[in-house]
Amino acid sequence: MKKILIIDKKKEQAAILGRIISEYYSAASECSIYACDTYNDSTSRLRHIVHDICFINAGKLDTDSTGIDIAYVIRNEFSNMLPIIFTTTEQEYNPIIINDIHCYGVITPPYTPYDINKLLRSIDKLSPEHYKALIFKDLYGVNLKISFQDILYIENHSHTMYIHTIDGSTYMTKAYSLSTLSGELDNNFIRCHKKYIVAISQICAYDKATAMITLGSLRLPVGRTFMPAFEKRFLPHRTS
Secondary structure (H helix, E strand, O other): OEEEEEEOOOHHHHHHHHHHHHHHOOOHHHEEEEEEOOHHHHHHHHHHOOOOEEEEOOOEEEOOEEHHHHHHHHHHHHOOOOOEEEEOOOHHHHHHHHHHHOOOEEEOOOOOHHHHHHHHHHHHOOOHHHHOEEEEEOOOOOEEEEEHHHEEEEEEEOOEEEEEEOOOOEEEEOOOOHHHHHHHOOOOEEEEEOOEEEEHHHOOEEEOOOOEEEEOOEEEEOOOOOHHHHHHHHOOOOOO
């Protein structure tokens, strides 16, 4: 059952959105819709229920808070990957919505079933891999989101993490150490050296004699300390 949270102080607007969502999930058993109109109510609901989708009016909720504040709470305390859809006509929020929050979409009232249904269909098609990603601030202060499936390997150099992706891009951050990244990443990743974490699915070959792995045109060492754990996971599947 989908659990959907609507955060909007405009109760009539939230009710219209709720009706459209209810009609999309035609069977009553397919979704539960929760509506909140204050900051405290919203954060309380988030602490007690794990939601699948969140619609947030980016504007004012209370005297001292906005929907943007709720979105930051979600990203910082609850979920990096929960699909957030903003409902706003206020353009000044767009840079924050795009650069910091990494929202899934933006819709503006008046709502139409066509627009809402299109968004819900696209969310329903998301693979589990979509929800696995690193969200971090790079060395220039830009918030980035990189899907696990796009990561080739991660390198530690002078306490800076260099995140190399399969498209050839490199992103630098001091938000993590290799140790914390080992806990953040899923089982497709393994630490092979004091300086490297690699995506197992991207390894082309492993030369046991030289303790070197091949990632495309790149060769990386397997450290002596990490070799037993690396070989235990890698060798049963592929050896060169």
